[in-house]
Amino acid sequence: MWPRVDGMRAMELGAPGSMRDELNALVLVGAKRATTGLLGEYAEEDERLETVGERLALLDNEGAAVAVLEITGVEVKAYDEVTWEHAAAEGEGDADLDAWRDVHRRFWSGEGTPVQGDTLVVCLGFRLTDGPSASSAPE
Template sequence: MTDHERLEPYLLAFPGPLRDRLVAAVLSGGKVTTTGLLAEYEAEGEELPRAGERLALIDSGGREVAVVEVTEVRVLPLGEVDLTHALDEGEGYASVAEWRDGHERFWHGAETRQALGDPDFTVDDSTMVVAERFRVVERTR
């Protein structure tokens, strides 16, 4: 067993075109932050990431493509996400409003609502999110 096989997976979005775009943005260096719902961690019984933790970035095909290291984790209300974080998500957002609109569409989507077990789930300014900053340590593909 290699060291990489012991790493927990780092999953961005759900498998498919969005995950593929996000993974490509990480590999190109354009994406160095990501945001998740605290409710997702709670629903899945997962621990929050920790600064210094290394994880295996997984593509839509289930393959490890890189090792990333979490460098910062903040838990904060959605309404407090700042422009630097939004821009560093590497998805082409020019403002926090654009970033939020894109994330709300994802979080209000059927896959997220199913993962949370709440078909009516919605977010607002007080919804707690997990804002992570990370860096690519090694490309494995």
């Protein structure tokens, strides 16, 4: 099971360390409004998919909540079907969809889960509802 904070499920972006710090910073300034996870991890962790309107606690490297996110979209699709619109909303500076795929493929392979074109992923959209820049985050 994923951590719970103040009654909410938690979201931990990327790998612990500098990657998580960088991704959280992108969320907190409003640049990152989406993320992608492996569907298989939900089964491994005995977790259900997020739902639109659900609020999640965004955690830092120490497990402390740094913001609250509201889920705005949930889609399950094959890795090769992820759209540029979703990839760009991740806000990580990828030049195009091929670059996004390369970065994510390397990350998941490095974590021990190689992905193929038909690997199912969960594409989440979210908005910042409570955090340093929530008042200026796009709705």
